[in-house]
Amino acid sequence: MSKQSQRVERDLTMSRGMVEAIAHEMRENDEVFYMGEDVADYGGIFDSTQGLLDEFGYDRIMDVPISETAYLGAAVGAAQEGMRPIAELMFVDFFGVAMDQIYNQMAKNTYMSGGNVSVPMVLTAAVGGTYNDAAQHSQTLYGTFAHVPGIKVVVPSTAYDAKGLMHNAIRDDDPVLYMFHKRLMGIGWMPAPDGPKTPVPEEDYTIPFGSADVKREGEDVTIVTLGLHVHRALEAAEQLADDGVDAEVVDLRSLVPLDTDTIVGSVEKTGRLVVVDEDYRSFGVTGEIVATVADESLAALDAVERVAVPDVPIPYARPLEQEVIPDVDDIAAAVERTQ
Amino acid sequence: MYADMVTARHYEERLQEEYLEGKQPAFDISAGPIPGELHLAAGHEASGAGVCQHLRDDDTVTAPHRPHHVAIAKGVDLKRMTAEIFGREIGLGKGKGGHMHLFDPEVKFACSGIIAEGCPPAAGAAMAAKKRNTDSVAVAFLGEGAIDQGAFLESLNLAAVHDLPVVFVIEDNDWAISMPKERVTDVQDGSQRAKGFDMPGVRVDSDDAVAVYEAAGEAIGRARDRNGPSVLELQVHRRMGHFMGDPETYRSDEDQDAAQARDSIERLAETLRGHGVDDATIDSLREAAHDRVEEAIEWAKEQPQPEPEAAHEDVWVNPPSGVTDTEPEYDLAGGDD
Numbered sequence: 001m002s003k004q005s006q007r008v009e010r011d012l013t014m015s016r017g018m019v020e021a022i023a024h025e026m027r028e029n030d031e032v033f034y035m036g037e038d039v040a041d042y043g044g045i046f047d048s049t050q051g052l053l054d055e056f057g058y059d060r061i062m063d064v065p066i067s068e069t070a071y072l073g074a075a076v077g078a079a080q081e082g083m084r085p086i087a088e089l090m091f092v093d094f095f096g097v098a099m100d101q102i103y104n105q106m107a108k109n110t111y112m113s114g115g116n117v118s119v120p121m122v123l124t125a126a127v128g129g130t131y132n133d134a135a136q137h138s139q140t141l142y143g144t145f146a147h148v149p150g151i152k153v154v155v156p157s158t159a160y161d162a163k164g165l166m167h168n169a170i171r172d173d174d175p176v177l178y179m180f181h182k183r184l185m186g187i188g189w190m191p192a193p194d195g196p197k198t199p200v201p202e203e204d205y206t207i208p209f210g211s212a213d214v215k216r217e218g219e220d221v222t223i224v225t226l227g228l229h230v231h232r233a234l235e236a237a238e239q240l241a242d243d244g245v246d247a248e249v250v251d252l253r254s255l256v257p258l259d260t261d262t263i264v265g266s267v268e269k270t271g272r273l274v275v276v277d278e279d280y281r282s283f284g285v286t287g288e289i290v291a292t293v294a295d296e297s298l299a300a301l302d303a304v305e306r307v308a309v310p311d312v313p314i315p316y317a318r319p320l321e322q323e324v325i326p327d328v329d330d331i332a333a334a335v336e337r338t339q
Numbered sequence: 340m341y342a343d344m345v346t347a348r349h350y351e352e353r354l355q356e357e358y359l360e361g362k363q364p365a366f367d368i369s370a371g372p373i374p375g376e377l378h379l380a381a382g383h384e385a386s387g388a389g390v391c392q393h394l395r396d397d398d399t400v401t402a403p404h405r406p407h408h409v410a411i412a413k414g415v416d417l418k419r420m421t422a423e424i425f426g427r428e429i430g431l432g433k434g435k436g437g438h439m440h441l442f443d444p445e446v447k448f449a450c451s452g453i454i455a456e457g458c459p460p461a462a463g464a465a466m467a468a469k470k471r472n473t474d475s476v477a478v479a480f481l482g483e484g485a486i487d488q489g490a491f492l493e494s495l496n497l498a499a500v501h502d503l504p505v506v507f508v509i510e511d512n513d514w515a516i517s518m519p520k521e522r523v524t525d526v527q528d529g530s531q532r533a534k535g536f537d538m539p540g541v542r543v544d545s546d547d548a549v550a551v552y553e554a555a556g557e558a559i560g561r562a563r564d565r566n567g568p569s570v571l572e573l574q575v576h577r578r579m580g581h582f583m584g585d586p587e588t589y590r591s592d593e594d595q596d597a598a599q600a601r602d603s604i605e606r607l608a609e610t611l612r613g614h615g616v617d618d619a620t621i622d623s624l625r626e627a628a629h630d631r632v633e634e635a636i637e638w639a640k641e642q643p644q645p646e647p648e649a650a651h652e653d654v655w656v657n658p659p660s661g662v663t664d665t666e667p668e669y670d671l672a673g674g675d676d
Contacts, residue, residue, distance in 0.1 A: 041589035042517035065487035065523035066454050066515055094453060097489065131368050132375035132426070134437040136452040189366045189584050312654050316437030317426030318374060323647035 012200040013186025015047035017159035021166035022049070022086065024204050026056055029084060032170060033060040035071050036088030036124075045090055046126045046182050068098035072123065076106045076175075079121035084170055092125040092141050092179060106175045107150035121176075122169045127155075128181040128228055128278060129325055131190055135313035138321075140227065142277065143284030145177050146255040152176045152209055153255040157184060157230040160198045161253055164207030171206065181227045195231040210257035214266065218248035221335050222266040224289050225276035226252040229326065233276055236331035247335055255285065263289060264296045271302040272338040276331055281308035303338035307331055340392050340548055341611060341621070344384040344604050346628040347408035350417075351379045353636055354407070354424065358583050366584050372640070373424055375437055378405040382578035385603035386510045387412040389551030390478060390571070393559040399464035399477040401457030402450035404439045405510075409480055410450070415443040417631065421639035428645040435645075435653065455481055455488035458507065462494045465505035465562070476504045476562040483572075484515025486529040495570070499536040504562035508555075509572040516581040517589040530572035540570040546603035549610055576601055 012020070026032045033056075034049055040063040043050040053061045064071040068089060075087035089095060095102060102123065109117050129138030146153045152174055156162035162180065169176040184196040215230055216237050223233045230251045237247040248266050252259065267273050273293055275286040286306040293301060307326045315321055354377065361371030368374065380387075383405065391412035394400065402409040410420055416431065423430030424438045431441055439452035447464070451457050461479035468475040485491055486509060498505050509529040513520055526532070533540025539561070543554045551573055558569045576598040580587045587595070608621050 037515070038517045040517075045516070063518045063522055066484050067487040067489070069489050070487075097453065097456070132437065134375060134440055134452070135435070136440065137376065189368050191365075191367055310651060312651055313435075315435040315650050316375065316423075316432075316440070317430075317434030317645055319644050319647045320426075320434060320650040323650040 010199065011197050012159040013192070014156065014159045014162045014180065014196040015050060015185040015187070017163035017200050018048060018156070018166050018180060019050055019052060020200070021163045021170070021204070023052060023055065025084075025167065025170040026052070026060060031083040032086065033062065033083070034086045034088070035062045035064050035075060037064060037066060037090050039063060039088055044088070046180070046185050047187050048088060048124060048126070048180065048185075068094060069101055072098045073101040073105060075121045075123070076101060076109070076119055079119045079175070080109065080117055084120050086122040086124060086170065089123060089125040091137050092127045093136050093139050095125075095141065095144070102151075103148050107148050110174065111150055118173045119175045120173045122178055123175065124178045124180065126182050127179045128183055129314050129321060130183050130228070132316055132318060132321055134316040138314040140179070140181075140278045142179065142226065142255060142279045143288070145179075146285070146288075150175070151256060153179065154209060155179045155181075155226045155253065155255065157181075157227055157251050157253070158196050158198045159200050161207060161213070161251075163200055164205050165209075165253065167204055168206040168209060172209070179227070183228050184231075193231045195234060207253065209254040210259050211253065212259035212262040213251045213253055214248060214262065215251045216247065216249040218246040218270065220246045220270055221272040221274060221338055222248050222250060222263070222270045223274045223276060223331065223335065224250045224252065224263055226255070226285070227278060229276045229278055229331075232326070232328050233331055235328045236335065239328065239332050240335055245335060245339060258292070260292055260296060264293055264300070267293050268297055268300040271300060273301060273303070274305045274307065274331065274334045274338060276326055276334075277308040278325060279308060280311050281306060282311050284308065305334040305338055307334045340388045340552065341604075341607050342624050342628050343388040343391070343412040344548065344607065345625045346632060347384045347387060347411045348381060348604055349629050349632045350407060350411065351381045353632055355379060355579075355583060357636065362584075368584060373438075374426075377438055377583045378581065379579050379583065380405045380408040382512065382576040382598055382603075383510055384408050385546050385548040385551050385607070386480070386508065386573045386575050389548050389573075390508055390555040390559070392552055393556050394478065395475070396446045397473070397475045399447040399461060399475070400449075400480070401461045401477070402448070402480045403454065403457055403482060403485065404450070404452045405482070406439070406441055406450040410441055410443070410448055413448045414446045415441065415448050416445070417635045418638050419443075421635045422642050425639045425642070426644065427639060427642040428649070429642050433645060433649065433653065455485040455490040457481065458491045458494035459497075461505050461507075462498050462503055465498065465503035465568070466501065468504055469501070474563050474565075476506065476559055478506045478508055478559070480508045480510060482515065483509055483511035483513070483520055483529050484518070484523065485509075486532055487524055492532070495532065495536040495538070495568070498568035499538050502565075502567045504565060505568045506555075506558045506562055507568070507570045509570065510575050511572055512575045512577040513594075514577055514581070514590070516585075528572055530570050533570035538567060538569050540572070542572040542574070544574050546574065546576065546601050546606060548603055548607045
């Protein structure tokens, strides 16, 4: 095997990037396995396990009963035995039926054992709206999971990031929540924007957690965001460029750990901060990022704007959902207000 | 009962047509007049009709994500339910809920998109009936894929311990999305779960609406007479995919054909003929049902969309604005500060 990286000539969808990392890790380590509902024959409702059954069989790509407390808790138990399970929560919205295993067991066992127990598992979950699936199937809940100590929280926005972050997630000795946005996966029945399909190297590589990615450089304003809204922010930045506003777009890629240096460095350069989030506004990502910058570098801040879902459940009807989920115009307008 | 069933079947067929509009040739879930997921219950009709025949407006029903046939049989306002599915302002939930989240308090109907999560609220409605000493009952519908979920098992235990007037109706259509029953549970029948909670568990193995009606009458009668909770399992079948757009590549042609062949509606029509009901009567019931469905769909489509600003309303009954101002129910003692 040549150490030299081949020049990449292929573009993958985000789901393919994610699945490629899982397949690689499963080949390398017999103790990696995947559990979830409809992950075997169906290949994951959002293509998260597409093609894996053929290679690895039902014993390692396991369909499980609709019993999230049992199988997410079982992942915790298997991880504590030293295996490296990946368990899928089909929609992040279903977290309630297994929240104790996630919030009180998976997240805290390492701490409560004084570091004597590790929980090397990955919890995958589909997040996000924009397709009229209403209040119980459209949330992102980034803030809910980043809030509790003990879970690393990862949110890819491109195929390249999805693969590198998944490699890192499976190899990490702590529990990692890997939140993939349905709209970015490249599913046939839910067209993705152009951005998430990117060149992806064939070989394995990791993207360290806590390394935000500047997806667009700019001088006038910093837009900090994640997931689907990276692409909406980039589109807004293109529009703003026509008006002579040069926006920098920072893709967090992970919430826990948070890359404070990149965020603060960017704001110190631009002086203006717009945080965009598809989660609820109050007590969430937007407030956390603003507070972090204020803590670290208050003098650098000339203007701050938050763009998030106003504190309402995600509504069903198209005009209502479009009203509450931030779009390109909402981001552009917020940037204009900072100028 | 027959009218409920043909209404439900035709309703689902029409919803399917409307749903697919704007989603051809490429299926985009967020396009067309009905966006989002749509779970149709074609093949489940005998369950909704046979059970709800015994229920009154003051009896509570909770349904899961496949709710239309139950809603129709329970007497939910068909026009406003249709308006909700089309996301209209006059819909049951003002366009905020959609097809999996239909609430009609007039006839005490609710449904939820989270598996088995209708069971605890049904137990709660039964608890209220018992505390108030009425003879209302509650019925929770769930799928066979939900019998492994904590909310169901915990509700069985609570209902048993407190002798609650509730019936848990398992609609067994053999499939939890792509997962066949035998892959996710080791019991032959979901109704066996009842034994562990010392309550009756009955299974109706056919698509015979009359048999469903009789078994449901017994279970609901037991609850109404304050003789405790029970489990009723009904073999139904899924004539379509889990949701519209589901390619069903995991399902054999034989299984699909068998589901199409077992038609509870045609079976009931045969039964009616056997009891001397003539074809003209059966045809007129079916035509009236079709007319009712067409009227509801046409009416719903003419209704206005909600104003975007309405998205911000209805989070609260008593909206907090800094200080929540509630009227004291009694005069406060003390000074005038």
